[in-house]
Amino acid sequence: MRTGHFREKPGQLIALSDSRTVWGWTLALLVALALAPLVISAYGLTLMVAALIAVVGAIALNILTGQTGLISLGQAGFLSVGAYANGILLADYHVPVWITIPAGGAAASLVSLLVGVPSLRLKGLYLAITTLAFAFIVNHVILYAEPVTHGPNGLFVNGARLFGFNVQKGPPLYYLALAMALATLFATLNLSRTRIGRAWMAIRDHDIAARAMGIDLVRYKLLAFVISSFFVGIAGALMSLQLRFINVDVFALNLSIEAIASIIFGGLGSVAGATLGAVFLSFLPEALRLSFAALPFGGADLLGNNVYEIRGIAYGVIIVLVLRFKPDGLIGMWRDARKYWSQWPLAY
Amino acid sequence: MQFFLLLTSTGLVSGAAYGLIAIGFTLIYKSTGVVNFAQGELVMLTAYIAFSLAQWLGLSFLPLVALTIPISMALGLALERVFIRPMLGEPTFAIVMVTVGLAVILRGLTILIWGSEPFNFTAGMPTRVVVLAGVPFYPAQLWLLAALAIVVVAVWLFLKFSRYGVAMRAAAGNETAALLVGVDVSEIHALAWMISSAIAAIAGLLFAANFKLAPDMWFQGLKSFPAAILGGLDSIGGAALGGLIIGVIESLSQGYIGEGMREIAGFIVIIVVLMARPFGLFGSREIERV
Amino acid sequence: MRTLLASCAALLLVSGAARAADPGVTDTEVEVGDVNIMTGPAAFVGKGFSLGSKIAAAEINAAGGINGRKLVVITEDDGYIPSRSFQALTKLIEVDHIFALNGTSGTANVMAMMPLITDNNLPTVVTEAPASLVYNPVRPSVFTFGANYADAFYAQLKYIHDHGAKDGAWGIIRQDDDFGKEVEQGFDRASKEFGAKMGPALRFKKGTSNFSAELAQMKEAGVTVLANGGIFAGAANILAEARKLDMDIQSAGVWSEGIPASARLSAPAGYDFMVADYVSLVGPANDKFKAMAKQFVSDDELANISRYTYVSYIGLKTLAHAMSLCGKDLTRACTIEKLRGLKDFDTGGLSAPVSFDNPRQLSGTAVGVYQYDVKAKAFKALTGFQQY
Numbered sequence A: 001m002r003t004g005h006f007r008e009k010p011g012q013l014i015a016l017s018d019s020r021t022v023w024g025w026t027l028a029l030l031v032a033l034a035l036a037p038l039v040i041s042a043y044g045l046t047l048m049v050a051a052l053i054a055v056v057g058a059i060a061l062n063i064l065t066g067q068t069g070l071i072s073l074g075q076a077g078f079l080s081v082g083a084y085a086n087g088i089l090l091a092d093y094h095v096p097v098w099i100t101i102p103a104g105g106a107a108a109s110l111v112s113l114l115v116g117v118p119s120l121r122l123k124g125l126y127l128a129i130t131t132l133a134f135a136f137i138v139n140h141v142i143l144y145a146e147p148v149t150h151g152p153n154g155l156f157v158n159g160a161r162l163f164g165f166n167v168q169k170g171p172p173l174y175y176l177a178l179a180m181a182l183a184t185l186f187a188t189l190n191l192s193r194t195r196i197g198r199a200w201m202a203i204r205d206h207d208i209a210a211r212a213m214g215i216d217l218v219r220y221k222l223l224a225f226v227i228s229s230f231f232v233g234i235a236g237a238l239m240s241l242q243l244r245f246i247n248v249d250v251f252a253l254n255l256s257i258e259a260i261a262s263i264i265f266g267g268l269g270s271v272a273g274a275t276l277g278a279v280f281l282s283f284l285p286e287a288l289r290l291s292f293a294a295l296p297f298g299g300a301d302l303l304g305n306n307v308y309e310i311r312g313i314a315y316g317v318i319i320v321l322v323l324r325f326k327p328d329g330l331i332g333m334w335r336d337a338r339k340y341w342s343q344w345p346l347a348y
Numbered sequence B: 001m002q003f004f005l006l007l008t009s010t011g012l013v014s015g016a017a018y019g020l021i022a023i024g025f026t027l028i029y030k031s032t033g034v035v036n037f038a039q040g041e042l043v044m045l046t047a048y049i050a051f052s053l054a055q056w057l058g059l060s061f062l063p064l065v066a067l068t069i070p071i072s073m074a075l076g077l078a079l080e081r082v083f084i085r086p087m088l089g090e091p092t093f094a095i096v097m098v099t100v101g102l103a104v105i106l107r108g109l110t111i112l113i114w115g116s117e118p119f120n121f122t123a124g125m126p127t128r129v130v131v132l133a134g135v136p137f138y139p140a141q142l143w144l145l146a147a148l149a150i151v152v153v154a155v156w157l158f159l160k161f162s163r164y165g166v167a168m169r170a171a172a173g174n175e176t177a178a179l180l181v182g183v184d185v186s187e188i189h190a191l192a193w194m195i196s197s198a199i200a201a202i203a204g205l206l207f208a209a210n211f212k213l214a215p216d217m218w219f220q221g222l223k224s225f226p227a228a229i230l231g232g233l234d235s236i237g238g239a240a241l242g243g244l245i246i247g248v249i250e251s252l253s254q255g256y257i258g259e260g261m262r263e264i265a266g267f268i269v270i271i272v273v274l275m276a277r278p279f280g281l282f283g284s285r286e287i288e289r290v
Numbered sequence C: 001m002r003t004l005l006a007s008c009a010a011l012l013l014v015s016g017a018a019r020a021a022d023p024g025v026t027d028t029e030v031e032v033g034d035v036n037i038m039t040g041p042a043a044f045v046g047k048g049f050s051l052g053s054k055i056a057a058a059e060i061n062a063a064g065g066i067n068g069r070k071l072v073v074i075t076e077d078d079g080y081i082p083s084r085s086f087q088a089l090t091k092l093i094e095v096d097h098i099f100a101l102n103g104t105s106g107t108a109n110v111m112a113m114m115p116l117i118t119d120n121n122l123p124t125v126v127t128e129a130p131a132s133l134v135y136n137p138v139r140p141s142v143f144t145f146g147a148n149y150a151d152a153f154y155a156q157l158k159y160i161h162d163h164g165a166k167d168g169a170w171g172i173i174r175q176d177d178d179f180g181k182e183v184e185q186g187f188d189r190a191s192k193e194f195g196a197k198m199g200p201a202l203r204f205k206k207g208t209s210n211f212s213a214e215l216a217q218m219k220e221a222g223v224t225v226l227a228n229g230g231i232f233a234g235a236a237n238i239l240a241e242a243r244k245l246d247m248d249i250q251s252a253g254v255w256s257e258g259i260p261a262s263a264r265l266s267a268p269a270g271y272d273f274m275v276a277d278y279v280s281l282v283g284p285a286n287d288k289f290k291a292m293a294k295q296f297v298s299d300d301e302l303a304n305i306s307r308y309t310y311v312s313y314i315g316l317k318t319l320a321h322a323m324s325l326c327g328k329d330l331t332r333a334c335t336i337e338k339l340r341g342l343k344d345f346d347t348g349g350l351s352a353p354v355s356f357d358n359p360r361q362l363s364g365t366a367v368g369v370y371q372y373d374v375k376a377k378a379f380k381a382l383t384g385f386q387q388y
Helices: A010-014 A020-039 A042-067 A075-092 A097-116 A124-144 A170-192 A195-205 A207-212 A217-243 A253-266 A271-293 A296-325 A330-343 B002-032 B039-057 B061-087 B092-114 B139-161 B163-173 B175-180 B185-210 B219-231 B236-256 B261-276 C002-014 C043-062 C082-094 C107-120 C149-162 C178-193 C212-221 C233-244 C260-269 C284-293 C299-303 C307-325 C332-340
Strands: B130-132 B135-137 C029-036 C070-077 C100-103 C124-126 C142-145 C169-175 C197-204 C223-229 C250-253 C274-277 C368-373 C378-381
Touching: A020 A042, A020 A170, A042 A075, A042 A170, A042 A195, A042 A217, A042 A253, A042 A271, A042 C082, A075 A097, A075 A124, A075 A217, A075 A253, A097 A124, A097 A217, A124 A253, A124 B219, A124 B261, A170 A195, A170 A217, A170 A271, A195 A207, A195 A217, A207 A217, A217 C082, A253 A271, A253 A296, A253 A330, A253 B092, A271 A296, A271 A330, A296 B061, A296 B092, B002 B039, B002 B135, B002 B139, B002 B163, B002 B185, B002 B219, B002 B236, B002 C212, B039 B061, B039 B092, B039 B185, B039 B219, B061 B092, B061 B185, B130 B139, B135 B139, B139 B163, B139 B185, B139 B236, B163 B175, B163 B185, B175 B185, B219 B236, B219 B261, B236 B261, B236 C212, C029 C043, C029 C082, C029 C307, C043 C070, C043 C100, C043 C284, C043 C307, C070 C082, C070 C307, C082 C107, C100 C307, C107 C142, C107 C178, C124 C307, C142 C307, C149 C178, C149 C223, C149 C250, C149 C274, C149 C368, C169 C178, C169 C212, C178 C197, C178 C223, C197 C212, C212 C223, C212 C233, C223 C233, C233 C250, C233 C260, C260 C368, C284 C307, C307 C332
Parallel strands: C029 C070, C029 C100, C100 C124, C124 C142, C169 C197, C169 C223, C223 C250, C250 C274
Antiparallel strands: B130 B135, C274 C368, C368 C378
């Protein structure tokens, strides 16, 4: 328990954390992440890369949905644009990867303007379905624009080299994904502490009141779309690098639903929540597979082929249970745990 | 002309399917403020239940419907009590997420129980083609159109004249005020889910008879979302009309333009309409007070 | 300090590269992987396929295994989603250390797995989705068994033409992906060669069940020969819509329509539709297979046997045969070499003999044409296996 906590300089007011302990633990986490390839198997690394990509996507979606309150089901469409932009530039035009990844982000941002402008007046579910509509339309256009996107044949993405390393597999890909995830995290945390972030939160809480206070809704809503989809585009570019082969089937609707699930499950509105939710949901299928395989008394054999469907059901059950008992999501669980830890043995 | 009539008639049929499912969405949203993302899965599950009933008991169409409706209402009640009731008072997006989780569970459950093979399901209806005004129809398609009309009228009458219907409208308007005048709001929520499941059963049965009974039927629920949005999320008649409009536009655009326009025609329509009317054609404008 | 950092960095980057010489082989066992569609709406395809692997492995092990080594099949589910196929194969390679790959799921799925297959030089037999994308360009360790959809459709349309096509236009409905493109290629080849009157060539999105607009266009154009590129429920919907419009058509279909479940769906429309397949659908070879399979599977599973079972069985048998030719010293390189030299491997009549000794490492391109007799509720063979 800390008492007598004073802040003496303006910088301390907006610092991410003023506690030495927190920074120490954060550093330890970063070091652990950096040394992960030494201890984790190659399969585990691919899972972690997938989780990091999901984190980038979730944090980006959190900007739009959690911070600005604009519910978006169009994640799959923006991922698709980012992935295809990255893939086409890399594979067909041999542009170096350190340009194609931001280019993927930029392409997604441009498309998001197309989504954002008609959506300015829409609220709630109407907005969600409009973004869903755009995701479908984007995928449709990509499928039919065969001369540019290879249409139904799909696209092989290779030739990504950075500092002489092939960043499409193994540890180099992991470090690239880690760097992108950290960059997205810090960018978002910083944005939240500026007037842009505060404007977004005002819009989320009550946009008419925000307008009355002088916040330009058009400008900030469009900014939310553009910045959010920039990072989603980068996540899509990373996906295309990892999968090495993409076609429109990869960017089906379930990606949008998983993205929304990660941020709600993790705790709507908080960046840490989005990160936790994305990591948890990325590892959940693997965790289910391991726990079902470890069932006692050969239980896994008893279930036979049904084990696959049962794992799918278990995924849904876990989502329902967590939300039932902790509607605040994982970040709510974390905060409760932290409070309990710091206040023990006192109750409050 | 014949081509145009053909396209319009089949557009109306598929639009009726969208409309029926959309009414299910709208009813729950109107009464509880929650978007039920599991509606498509509910349609699928009740269709499979009807299929099993038809197989065991060999019923013809109307008795089958009469038997499936109470079962699906019981199912809707059970789902509401188990999944939604404990979430009373929690933020809406958490409840919506629970329906998403519920959808995943129902999808897996359907394949677990019935397998993943598609089935042939006639729902006890005759299969000989009927010709009306030079346009051929399967009886199942005519029943689908009739069902939409009957359901819309029935729900409208229920909401306007019956005690429970009026209570539902009160709860939809302002829950706290409804509680104050003595409306049991939790009962109303359960009732909304039950009626929505009954409609889902009708929709599922007819959809399966017309198109297919397969474990990817739930996608139809997602495709019916634009219908609900077009009509306005809290308008029953709007949902039905929205479904019909989208069905016809999809069919006409696919027939005359092609290039897979059917897939995105519905979405393009709602984007255009929402730009002009942000709450759908007949949706009520949300008045926000600062 | 600098050297310490440099060596740490080098260690980190190299740590992923160390790999065993040839995984999946011990003195007593050899492990083959299957990436199958075990969940989701297409699961009955994957389960049929998985059955074939199971039967082949059981038969081989009952006869002593592969040079004394027991054949173990490890299955992973991908739910027909390409990114999951990639993850499933990663797991099979990194965690289960498979030696070779038999089950490859659909076309988009096998393409998603291709970078991993080529990186690891994994001996792979592709039997479920023999699309031309798989062997163009040819990958050194990938062997494809199966005709492409173009030849399958050409064969049926040729049969229709040779035996008196109805007067009228030829139309095609196909999916808007690479599979559909191949179907259209076969259709184009046939319609050009036989000088047919061209009707509409329509595309639809996978999962469509409402074909009313398409069939209305077909009827408008007077189509009497239809290339039905739909699968499962979609194909049945197309035929049902045609029946509603009272169209008199001869229909050529995808081999997915040759399984009992699809036939049950399409039968009510009352058309004697055709399919072409590179494995046998009916005949003494199939009866013999089922009699043999009875010893290894339950009665429930026996009812699930379909063409997917046959292709998977053939795939694993050819792999096992090549492995057995390598003797005690079983390596991937040797298996690939033996597969390349495979000529006229007999599959017991389930298909034409398998030969991979050609530049594309492709076999099974001969197709047989079958027709569904609505009255008899069974398929009958119209032609034997022929090259087109």
